[in-house]
Amino acid sequence: MLKQISILGSTGSIGKQALEVVDSLPDHFRIFGLAAGANIELLKEQVKKYKPEIISVKDEQVALELKKEIANVKILWGREGLTEIAGCGENNLVLIAVSGINGLFPTLAAINNKVDIALANKETLVSAGNIVMERARNNNVSILPVDSEHSAIHQCINNKDINQIKKLIVTGSGGPFREKIYSEIANATVKETLSHPRWSMGDKITVDSATLMNKGLEVIEAHWLFGIDYKDIEVVIHPQSIVHSAVEFKDGSVIAQLGIPSMHIPIQYALTYPDRYEGLETGSLSLTETARLDFEKPDLEKFPCLKLAYEAGIKGGTYPAVLNALNEEAVYAFLNGKIRLTEICKLVEKGLEVHTSIKNPNLDDIIHSDNWAREFAKEFLNKITVS
Amino acid sequence: MLKQISILGSTGSIGKQALEVVDSLPDHFRIFGLAAGANIELLKEQVKKYKPEIISVKDEQVALELKKEIANVKILWGREGLTEIAGCGENNLVLIAVSGINGLFPTLAAINNKVDIALANKETLVSAGNIVMERARNNNVSILPVDSEHSAIHQCINNKDINQIKKLIVTGSGGPFREKIYSEIANATVKETLSHPRWSMGDKITVDSATLMNKGLEVIEAHWLFGIDYKDIEVVIHPQSIVHSAVEFKDGSVIAQLGIPSMHIPIQYALTYPDRYEGLETGSLSLTETARLDFEKPDLEKFPCLKLAYEAGIKGGTYPAVLNALNEEAVYAFLNGKIRLTEICKLVEKGLEVHTSIKNPNLDDIIHSDNWAREFAKEFLNKITVS
Numbered sequence: 001m002l003k004q005i006s007i008l009g010s011t012g013s014i015g016k017q018a019l020e021v022v023d024s025l026p027d028h029f030r031i032f033g034l035a036a037g038a039n040i041e042l043l044k045e046q047v048k049k050y051k052p053e054i055i056s057v058k059d060e061q062v063a064l065e066l067k068k069e070i071a072n073v074k075i076l077w078g079r080e081g082l083t084e085i086a087g088c089g090e091n092n093l094v095l096i097a098v099s100g101i102n103g104l105f106p107t108l109a110a111i112n113n114k115v116d117i118a119l120a121n122k123e124t125l126v127s128a129g130n131i132v133m134e135r136a137r138n139n140n141v142s143i144l145p146v147d148s149e150h151s152a153i154h155q156c157i158n159n160k161d162i163n164q165i166k167k168l169i170v171t172g173s174g175g176p177f178r179e180k181i182y183s184e185i186a187n188a189t190v191k192e193t194l195s196h197p198r199w200s201m202g203d204k205i206t207v208d209s210a211t212l213m214n215k216g217l218e219v220i221e222a223h224w225l226f227g228i229d230y231k232d233i234e235v236v237i238h239p240q241s242i243v244h245s246a247v248e249f250k251d252g253s254v255i256a257q258l259g260i261p262s263m264h265i266p267i268q269y270a271l272t273y274p275d276r277y278e279g280l281e282t283g284s285l286s287l288t289e290t291a292r293l294d295f296e297k298p299d300l301e302k303f304p305c306l307k308l309a310y311e312a313g314i315k316g317g318t319y320p321a322v323l324n325a326l327n328e329e330a331v332y333a334f335l336n337g338k339i340r341l342t343e344i345c346k347l348v349e350k351g352l353e354v355h356t357s358i359k360n361p362n363l364d365d366i367i368h369s370d371n372w373a374r375e376f377a378k379e380f381l382n383k384i385t386v387s
Numbered sequence: 388m389l390k391q392i393s394i395l396g397s398t399g400s401i402g403k404q405a406l407e408v409v410d411s412l413p414d415h416f417r418i419f420g421l422a423a424g425a426n427i428e429l430l431k432e433q434v435k436k437y438k439p440e441i442i443s444v445k446d447e448q449v450a451l452e453l454k455k456e457i458a459n460v461k462i463l464w465g466r467e468g469l470t471e472i473a474g475c476g477e478n479n480l481v482l483i484a485v486s487g488i489n490g491l492f493p494t495l496a497a498i499n500n501k502v503d504i505a506l507a508n509k510e511t512l513v514s515a516g517n518i519v520m521e522r523a524r525n526n527n528v529s530i531l532p533v534d535s536e537h538s539a540i541h542q543c544i545n546n547k548d549i550n551q552i553k554k555l556i557v558t559g560s561g562g563p564f565r566e567k568i569y570s571e572i573a574n575a576t577v578k579e580t581l582s583h584p585r586w587s588m589g590d591k592i593t594v595d596s597a598t599l600m601n602k603g604l605e606v607i608e609a610h611w612l613f614g615i616d617y618k619d620i621e622v623v624i625h626p627q628s629i630v631h632s633a634v635e636f637k638d639g640s641v642i643a644q645l646g647i648p649s650m651h652i653p654i655q656y657a658l659t660y661p662d663r664y665e666g667l668e669t670g671s672l673s674l675t676e677t678a679r680l681d682f683e684k685p686d687l688e689k690f691p692c693l694k695l696a697y698e699a700g701i702k703g704g705t706y707p708a709v710l711n712a713l714n715e716e717a718v719y720a721f722l723n724g725k726i727r728l729t730e731i732c733k734l735v736e737k738g739l740e741v742h743t744s745i746k747n748p749n750l751d752d753i754i755h756s757d758n759w760a761r762e763f764a765k766e767f768l769n770k771i772t773v774s
Contacts, residue, residue: 155642158545164663169674236674246645246674251663252652254672255542258633258641265639276551276638285641287556287623287633287682295674 005271006033006052006085008106009097011042013202014120014146014267018095019046021268024280028272033085035098040066047073054088056081079105086110093271095146096121099204100328101370104128108363111135118270120146122217123328127321128366129224143225144270149218150225151266152244152257157226160249167232169246169254170218173198174237174298175210182302185210186342190334193341198241198261207331211344212298216309217327220320223313230314235306237296242285260285305345308352317357318369325370326351329377339384351376392658393420393439393472395493396484398429400589401507401533401654405482406433408655411667415659420472422485427453434460441475443468466492473497480658482533483508486591487715488757491515495750498522505657507533509604510715514708515753516611530612531657536605537612538653539631539644544613547636554619555609556633556641560585561624561685562597569689572597573729577721580728585628585648594718598731599685603696604714607707610700617701622693624683629672647672692732695739704744705756712757713738716764726771738763 005022009015015036022029031050036043037058047055047070056076057063063077076084079102086094086106094110095118096103103121110117111132119125124132136143145151149170157165176195177185193210194203201209208214215235222233244266246256259265264280272279300307305327312319330344339347351373358365392409396402402423409416418437423430424445434442434457443463444450450464463471466489473481473493481497482505483490490508497504498519506512511519523530532538536557544552563582564572580597581590588596595601602622609620631653633643646652651667659666687694692714699706717731726734738760745752 155640158547160545160663166671238674243643248671249663250665251655251659252646252649252667252671253542253656253663254645256630256643256645258643259639262639268638269640272638276547276636276640278637280639284553284635284639287625288684291682293680293682295678295680297675 001028002030003028003092003271004030004032004090006035006054006088006091006094007031007097008035008082008086008094008103009037009099009120010034010046011036011039012097012099013200014097014263015095017263018097018267018271019050021264021271021280022050025268025272025277028277032090033088033094035082035085037098044070053090054085056085082106083109086115087113089113089115091115093118095271096124097146099123099202101127101325104132107132108135111139111141114139114141116142116144118144118146118267120267122147122221123324125221125224126217126324127370128363129220129320130360131363131366133224133227144273145221145225146266146270147218147221148261148263148266149245150222151269153222153226153247155257155269156245156247156255162227164249165226165228165232166248166250167234168222168226168228169248169256170215170222170233170235171238171241171243171245172212172215172218172235172298173209173241174239175212177210177302178237178239182342185302186340188341190337193334197239203335204328204331207334207341207344208327211305211341212303213305213309213327213344213348215298216306217324219309220313230310235298237298238294240290240293242290242293258285305348308345308348312352315357317359318361318365319352319355319357321361321366321369322351322355322357322373323348325373326377329374329381333377333381338381343384347377347380350380389417390415390479390658391417391419391477393422393441393475393478393481394418394484395422395469395473395481395490396424396486396507397421397433398423398426399484399486400587401484401650402482404650405484405654405658406437408651408658408667409437412655412659412664415664419477420475420481422469422472424485431457440477441472443472469493470496473502474500476500476502478502480505482658483511484533486510486589488514488712491519494519495522498526498528501526501528503529503531505531505533505654507654509534509608510711512608512611513604513711514757515750516607516707517747518750518753520611520614531660532608532612533653533657534605534608535648535650535653536632537609538656540609540613540634542644542656543632543634543642549614551636552613552615552619553635553637554621555613555615556621556623556635556643557602557605557609558623558625558628558630558632559599559602559605559685560596560626560628562599564597564689565624565626569729572689573727575728577724580721584626590722591715591718594721594728594731595714597728598692599690600692600696600714600731600735602685603693604711606696607700617697622685624685625681627677627680629677629680645672692735695732695735699739702744704746705748705752706739706742706744708748708753708756709738709742709744709760710735712760713764716761716768720764720768725768730771734764734767737767
C-alpha cells in the first residue's frame with residue numbers, strides 16, 4: 001500500500017535520512033508535503049525530485065520568491081504553513097522533524113485531522129505531553145516515536161497491555177564526558193562537547209547528550225508516550241549504544257531492542273509500521289563483532305541535568321515546559337560561547353526554582369510558561385560574564 | 388480465566404518449577420493430570436496437594452499399588468498413561484516435561500485432541516519436527532516452547548509475520564569448558580562436566596551443554612518451531628546467560644529477550660501466554676549490576692557436536708532423529724564412566740556416517756531410525772575400552 005507522507009523539517013538531519021528511507025522503498029511512499037527552514041537550495045532539489053503538492057518555508061519573503069521559480073506546488077510559510085501541511089487529510093502520516101516548540105502546533109493540527117504522526121520532536125511531548133496524548137487518544141491517532149530510545153520501547157512493548165509492564169529502561173551512551181571529572185566538564189569547549197562518541201546529530205541535541213539533559217527529556221517523553229510512572233522509568237548508561245532501550249515486564253522478562261547506531265532503522269520503523277522491510281543497507285548488527293556491552297548507573301552528581309528533568313517531570317504542570325525552554329536557551333548560549341557547559345544546568349535549576357507552575361495546564365499556559373522561561377533565561381544570561 | 392493443565396514429568400526439574408509457578412498464581416490454574424517416572428513419594432505429595440483427576444506412573448506394578456492407597460484419582464501407567472493424560476479434552480494446556488523420545492507420543496495425542504502444548508522436551512521436535520509441526524498447524528494447536536532460548540525467540544517474534552525475520556540468534560553460555568583446550572575437555576571428569584556455570588539442570592542436558600550438542604539440538608528445534616532456514620539461525624556464545632536469544636528483523640532491528648538465568652520465567656510465560664503476571668519472586672534483572680555482557684562465536688573445532696547437529700539438520704530426513712538417539716546413548720555411557728566426553732561426538736559422527744536416511748519420514752521411520760541408532764551405539768560402545 002502506498003503511504004502518502006509529509007516531512008516537516010525535510011532538510012534537517014532526520015528529514016534527510018527519512019528521504020533516504022523513502023528512496024530505498026520507492027513502492028511504499030509518495031511525498032505529499034515538505035517543509036524546511038533555512039536550507040532553501042536543498043528544499044528546491046527535494047521539490048524537483050519528490051514532486052510534493054505542497055511545501056512550506058520559514059519566511060514569507062522566501063516563499064514569495066519561490067513562487068516565481070516553482071510552478072504547480074502550493075507554497076506556504078511560517079508556523080501556519082507547517083500547521084496547514086500537517087493537517088492535510090491527504091496525509092497517511094506526517095513526520096514532525098522540526099526542532100523546538102515549533103513541533104507542537106503541526107502535531108496538534110495532524111491530530112485534529114486524524115493524521116498519524118511519526119514524531120521526531122522531543123519538545124512537543126516534554127512541554128505539552130498531557131494535551132497531545134489526550135487529543136491523540138480521543139482522535140484515535142497513532143504517535144510513532146522516531147527517537148531511537150522510544151522507537152526501541154515501542155518495538156519492545158509491541159502492542160502489549162501496558163499493565164504487563166514493570167519498568168522502562170532508557171539507555172544512553174553517556175555522551176563524550178562519561179569518563180571525565182566535573183572540573184573537566186566545566187571547562188569543556190564547544191568542539192569537545194560536539195564530539196559525540198556514537199551518534200551524529202544536530203548541535204542542540206548533541207549538547208543535550210553531553211549534559212544528559214537529553215536523557216532527561218527522553219524520560220519525560222517516555223512517560224507521556226507510554227503512560228508509565230516516572231518511578232518505573234530507569235536510565236542506564238550503555239556506552240556502546242547497541243541496546244537502544246528495553247522494557248521489563250511484570251514476570252521478570254526483559255525485552256530489548258538492539259541495532260547498529262543508525263537513525264535509519266527507527267525512522268524506517270516509524271514510516272513502515274506495522275510492517276518491516278529490508279529497505280536501506282544500514283548493515284547488520286553482529287553481536288560477536290561487537291563482543292561486549294557495558295551498563296552502568298548514570299552519575300547524577302556529574303550530570304545534574306538528568307536529576308532536574310526527573311524532578312520537573314514528577315512535579316508536572318508547566319515545569320517540564322519551563323525545563324525545556326530554559327535548557328534550549330542555555331544550550332544556544334553555550335554554543336555561542338556565552339556560558340560554560342556546566343552553567344546550562346545552573347540556569348535551568350535557577351529558573352525552575354523561581355517558576356510558579358500551573359496544574360493541568362492548557363495550551364496557553366504552556367506557551368506562556370515557555371515564553372516566561374525564555375525571558376528568564378535572557379535576563380540570567382545578561383548577568384553572566386564569560387570567564 | 389482458570390486454565391486446566393496437566394504436567395507430564397511433574398517430579399522432574401521442569402515439572403517441579405512449573406508447580407512452583409502454579410503455586411504463585413493460584414487463581415489462574417487447576418491441575419488436571421500429573422505424570423511421574425521414578426519419584427513416587429514426591430508424586431504422592433503432589434497428588435495430595437493438587438488433587439488431580441488423573442495421574443500416571445512408569446510401571447504397571449507401581450500403579451496397581453498406588454490404587455490401593457489413593458482414592459478418587461484415575462491411575463494409569465507407561466507410555467499409554469502419558470498419552471491418555473495428554474489427550475484429555477479437559478486440558479486447556481499440557482506441559483510435556485518428560486525426557487527423551489517419551490515426549491513424542493503424548494505430544495501427538497495432545498495435538499490430535501486440540502490441546503495446546505507447553506513443550507519442554509527437545510527430542511520431540513528434533514526427531515519428528517516435520518510431523519509434529521504439520522499436525523499442530525492442521526489442528527490449530529499452539530506449541531509454546533519452555534526452553535529459555537525458544538521462549539526468548541517466541542517472545543521476540545511476538546506473533547509477527549515470519550517473513551519479516553532475517554535471522555534467529557540462539558545464545559548459549561558455552562558451558563563449563565568454554566575456556567578450556569581440547570585435551571582438557573577430553574580428560575574432563577563427570578563431576579567437572581556437571582558443574583554448569585549458569586544453569587542448574589538435569590544431568591543429560593548438562594552434559595549436552597558441555598559438548599554444545601545442546602545448542603545443536605536447539606538449532607534443529609528452532610528450525611521446526613519457527614520455520615526458519617538453518618542458514619538463518621546463528622549460535623552466539625554469551626557466557627553471562629542474560630540474553631536468552633534474539634531475533635533480527637529484515638530492517639536491521641534486533642529484538643532480544645533478557646532475564647536472570649531462571650527457568651521460572653520461560654515456564655511461567657508458556658503457562659500464562661498471552662498474559663504476563665507478577666507470579667514468582669524470581670528477582671529482577673539489573674543491567675547495571677550485571678554491568679557487562681560478552682558475545683563470541685562458538686569454536687566448532689573444540690565443540691564439533693554443534694557442527695554435526697547443523698549438518699544433520701540441513702540433511703534432514705531421519706538424520707536428526709539418529710543424531711539425537713546416538714547422542715543420548717553416548718551421554719549415558721559418559722555419565723556411567725564408559726567413555727570420555729570427547730568420544731560422545733565420535734560416536735555420533737560415526738553413526739551418522741553409517742546411517743541411511745529416509746526422506747520425509749513418517750512416524751514409523753523415525754521410531755525405526757531411533758531404535759537403529761541406539762543399537763548402533765550399543766555395538767560401538769561394546770568395542771570401546773575406557774582408558
